[in-house]
Amino acid sequence: MIPVIDVEILSRSFGAVQAVDGLTFQVYKGEVFGLLGPNGAGKTTTVRLLNGLLCPSGGRARVLGLDPTVEGCRLRQQTGVLTEVPSLYERLTARENLAIFGALYGVPEPDLSRRVARLLEEFELAGRADDRVGGFSKGMKQRLALARALLHEPPLLFLDEPTAGLDPEAARQVIEMVERLSHQEGRTVLLCTHNLSEAQRLCDRVAVMDRGRLLALGTLKELSRTLWPGLQVEIGLRTPLTDAAVASLRLLPDVVGVRSEASQLFVNVADEEVIPSVVEKLVREGARIMQVIPQQPSLEDIYFAIRGERVS
Amino acid sequence: MNARTLQTIAVKDLKEVEQNRAAWIPALVVPLIFVIALPLGVILIPNLLQSMSPLMAPSGPVGMMRERIPALAAELAGLDERQTWVVLMTGYFFAPFILIFPLMFSTIIGAESFAGERERKTMEALLYTPASDGELFLGKMLAAFVPAVALTWVSFLIYGIVVNAAGWPVMGRIWFPPASWYPLVFWVTPAIAASGVAVTVLISARVRTFMEAYQMSASLVVLVLALVAGQVTGVLYLSLSTALAVGLVLWLIDGVLIILGVRTFRREALLLSR
Numbered sequence: 001m002i003p004v005i006d007v008e009i010l011s012r013s014f015g016a017v018q019a020v021d022g023l024t025f026q027v028y029k030g031e032v033f034g035l036l037g038p039n040g041a042g043k044t045t046t047v048r049l050l051n052g053l054l055c056p057s058g059g060r061a062r063v064l065g066l067d068p069t070v071e072g073c074r075l076r077q078q079t080g081v082l083t084e085v086p087s088l089y090e091r092l093t094a095r096e097n098l099a100i101f102g103a104l105y106g107v108p109e110p111d112l113s114r115r116v117a118r119l120l121e122e123f124e125l126a127g128r129a130d131d132r133v134g135g136f137s138k139g140m141k142q143r144l145a146l147a148r149a150l151l152h153e154p155p156l157l158f159l160d161e162p163t164a165g166l167d168p169e170a171a172r173q174v175i176e177m178v179e180r181l182s183h184q185e186g187r188t189v190l191l192c193t194h195n196l197s198e199a200q201r202l203c204d205r206v207a208v209m210d211r212g213r214l215l216a217l218g219t220l221k222e223l224s225r226t227l228w229p230g231l232q233v234e235i236g237l238r239t240p241l242t243d244a245a246v247a248s249l250r251l252l253p254d255v256v257g258v259r260s261e262a263s264q265l266f267v268n269v270a271d272e273e274v275i276p277s278v279v280e281k282l283v284r285e286g287a288r289i290m291q292v293i294p295q296q297p298s299l300e301d302i303y304f305a306i307r308g309e310r311v312s
Numbered sequence: 313m314n315a316r317t318l319q320t321i322a323v324k325d326l327k328e329v330e331q332n333r334a335a336w337i338p339a340l341v342v343p344l345i346f347v348i349a350l351p352l353g354v355i356l357i358p359n360l361l362q363s364m365s366p367l368m369a370p371s372g373p374v375g376m377m378r379e380r381i382p383a384l385a386a387e388l389a390g391l392d393e394r395q396t397w398v399v400l401m402t403g404y405f406f407a408p409f410i411l412i413f414p415l416m417f418s419t420i421i422g423a424e425s426f427a428g429e430r431e432r433k434t435m436e437a438l439l440y441t442p443a444s445d446g447e448l449f450l451g452k453m454l455a456a457f458v459p460a461v462a463l464t465w466v467s468f469l470i471y472g473i474v475v476n477a478a479g480w481p482v483m484g485r486i487w488f489p490p491a492s493w494y495p496l497v498f499w500v501t502p503a504i505a506a507s508g509v510a511v512t513v514l515i516s517a518r519v520r521t522f523m524e525a526y527q528m529s530a531s532l533v534v535l536v537l538a539l540v541a542g543q544v545t546g547v548l549y550l551s552l553s554t555a556l557a558v559g560l561v562l563w564l565i566d567g568v569l570i571i572l573g574v575r576t577f578r579r580e581a582l583l584l585s586r
Binding site: 101 | 314320324
């Protein structure tokens, strides 16, 4: 499959500061790809490089088959960017803002007003379409900025901290919109965020960045397996298990560890395929099982483990 | 170059400037004083004097201008003292002041362009559009050039109406503008506006705030004041041929500035100048 974004050893420095340092990754069609990292990790610089706003100091990037450095104008016709700050003209109305950007993105004149009206409706801003944006709440501005990024119906979206500074309700609205754009409309999304729960909910794969460098890349499962080979299963029992039963559990193939705490049992297995045989063995040992919960580490656990590894 | 892109950037900027009354209303006050209060005052001065002699004497303003600009003799032939005063002051003495207007207007609007966008944190979205670097530069130039020239011409029109109306009792006819004003207004002022806009937009792209850009570009007025001083002191009389020559030089400079601007203007520099 040809990647939508193909980055190879991409670097960019500002004087002595290496903002992006040898990034290599690919993003495929229809994927939500998360760039995670703290402020200053190089996420925004990466988005600017991938849209031809900045020239790389080294390496190369192809986005939608184009070189952003030399074909930036053509490329930007096909990308929609939600910047960290909504970047809206606050003295102008919502409708004027969209109409201006629609014209700049080359939306044909006959379609423009229809498309603007549809997006205002879709993003629940139709009632305020002719009000100045300066009077809008942060959530409304963010929705308008997202509508602006979609005006020219781009196949590739860059969303830079889409929920930064929003209250929980507004953040949830934006997340639901992004979910719809990716999962229902099939757009490719590159999401820059340091909001880990948002990334966990939205991203198919994530790349963890710090100080311009890529620390880890993969799906949640892949990253988890790299960090913690195997899987921990928490088993709730009606009564504590006997020592003999615990010992017999340890003898099962692909069981790497067993820990018993009162009526809770923590079993480390090679992978989830082993869980049925563990349960079967427990039943045979006379245990009454209340619940079996495979412990999937959260993205937050993975993120801090990766960053912790890097620090150590 | 995409005409629709240029037009959109220009119209957007004009809408923004229109909303920023704090920036343009003070800038209209000075020209209004210039085109209404000053000619009225000058035309009415003789009514307050018992005799025109202090004005007409060799050491007075009329005498000095006559002496320093011999070319005016033909223009003033057959006029009485009060007519000479009106024609000389409103038709020649004030003529170069009209050259300041395009700079005043263009620097205000031009300074708003990139510095204003940066100040209001709106620039990044503009940079992510498919507009080329050259289109961004020219669009911003157009946004400042068109209103600067239009406002200058409107000022000229008001000045003409005031001078002819207030001077009617003295002149008894519509005499303004003299021929030398046409090249000044329609040839030199657009050229000055273009220079002002090009320089201001380039400055605006490199500084952080509107005020910084405005203050730096406002120093361009000094160059025009040199022309004003030249005319007032008689060193440089803005006759038809001089005005045509000054305009030509300015247009050539404009051409170079615009080509340089389009070639050297880079969105990366806009992002990185903080």
